Amino acid sequence: MTATLLAHDGHIARVQGIQVGHFTDPRRPTGCSVVLCPQGAVGGVDVRGAAPGTRETDLLDPSHLVQQVHGITLSGGSAWGLDAASGTVRWLEEQGVGLDIGVGRIPLVPAAVLFDVMLGDMRIRPDAAAGYAACQAASHERPAEGSVGAGAGAVVGKIFGHARAMKGGIGTASFTVDGVTVGALVACNALGDVYHPHTGQLLAGARTADGQQLLGARDALLRGEAPSAILAGSNTTLGVVATDAQITKPQAQRLATVAHDGLARAINPVHTMSDGDTLFALGTGQSGRNLGLMTLFTLAAEAVALATARAILLAQSVDVAGQERLPSWADWQARAHA
Template identity: 45%
Template sequence: MTAGSITDVGGIRVGHHDRLDGDAGLGSGWATGTTVVLTPPGTVGAVDCRGGAPGTRETDLLDPSNSVRHVDAVVLTGGSAYGLAAADGVMTWLEQQGRGVAMDGGVVPIVPAAVIFDLPVGGWACRPDAEFGRAAAASAGVDVAVGTVGAGVGARAGVLKGGVGTASITLESGVTVGAIVVVNSAGEAFDTTTGLPWMSEYEREFGLTAPPADQIAAYAGRHQELSPLNTTIAVVATDAAISPAGCRRVAVAAHDGLARTLRPCHTPLDGDTVFTLATGAVEVPPDPTTPASMSPEVPLLTAIGAAAADCLARAVMVGVLAAQPAAGIPTYRDLLPGAFGREEAL
């Protein structure tokens, strides 16, 4: 895949830790994991949750009206609410690095987290814990594995195997925007009447062609297997210097990337959540044409928000197309092999 990576934003690092029993079928053995996004010091953040049943930690702290400004890491993890324990391991690891809010006697790392519901994929009791989080943080680097890794190991995308995807864009202003997503959607990433992405531009970008009618019919016929208890979670990062309130606005805009590529999304039974991180490394001068009644951030936030939606949409496609089989869940390549007219695109 050549869509870029969230680590193209300078200082952002990503680590995965997972466990997958190769011979385990659906509902047995290990099939879950944790993905951690580490930030450089001074990174601000915000979050926007649009699902009706989220599993999250420290999201209230990210409200721009609250006191703590800086984020040390974000955890994306399997295990449903149990998996939030992975953040404990990330906090311990960050404490050892001296990262966090300085207090009398030590530091308190700020580690927001969100979970996907993957408990039925592996064994119900096989879920991430603090050691998953610690190991993911310790392994973080600039190379980001995609597909069936980290928090994407137990992920589904409708009836297909989901996974981790990432992408990035650099704007004319020199600002870089990147995204990483764990695609675990109740909705489908492909039109069941064509077997192709909902947006035709991704057919060309990822080298897909119309699969045979029998493959499309087989794909559409599996919809009785759908589970409504799913969630897609993501982190968008930028090197622009924007405020926590600006980060919130970018997170809102980034959700458009999910709406473009997953249908349906933002349902009452999912926890679709997008975090935004801003490292502040790139200062963009305010646009002098901005009306005095508006925040000087408005033009920059408009551009970053549009790029964030594009990045997140591409990351969704990367995650689903790169996924490998797990727990008997078929991949897009398994069900619709005729879509791959140009193998070199993958």
């Protein structure tokens, strides 16, 4: 079943009207990712984690005036990484994209960040130039996955300490039904472990004290093992779920809410006090078609679950000077078959 996940060829840029780009900083594991909808899309958001870092999420409230946004920025760098969205705004403005205010256009770009500043020099973090570079790289092609963009510095399974964690990343998936596509892009930096969403197989997370095996944080907690002291806000899974179905802004909000079911299928524990789990939803309407909400929501949750797992399966181990190596799922598989 893991091979099936790796073979999945769907991706969020298959959604009509969507472009995706990454910037990965070569100086340390960090970066940002953009999901652009230059022709506009209705948007929604559901912030489920208790320690979020966000920008421009209030305008996505269904009762608020603005109906469309022009992109989403996901970034590493914790609160400093929110600056990457300024680069996205600048790039879109240069393309003539944004809300027409008569004297010019204002691109509307909500954003969210994850905490990756424990890997290397924390003074290196995504800024406006990084967001701009991600936009320059954006296309309708399949986005890179694994340890790139907003997932470059992602780490999962930190419940029993960062030294016993594993490498996270960014992944994508999509499904098409009756001419309507629903896709997801997920950067997984979860406090919890990550599981195969179909089989329940533990893929990555907290390791045993000797670092040689997966511990199984859920079972350890149920046995009464005490977690390590956890820095608030030091985790977070971010994502965008997008569709080219014709949906309303309230429906986009609901799409973001239901999409969190996908996180719950792949991450345990999820939505903790130390995670800032945030999912955005975009509806471009460019398929010109409608799809029943039951089917639409089912596709969204499934795409998020698969994208989360792919973020782990395609991540790469990381070595940072003076720090212990963080292994990836791929490394462990190679070792098992050596």
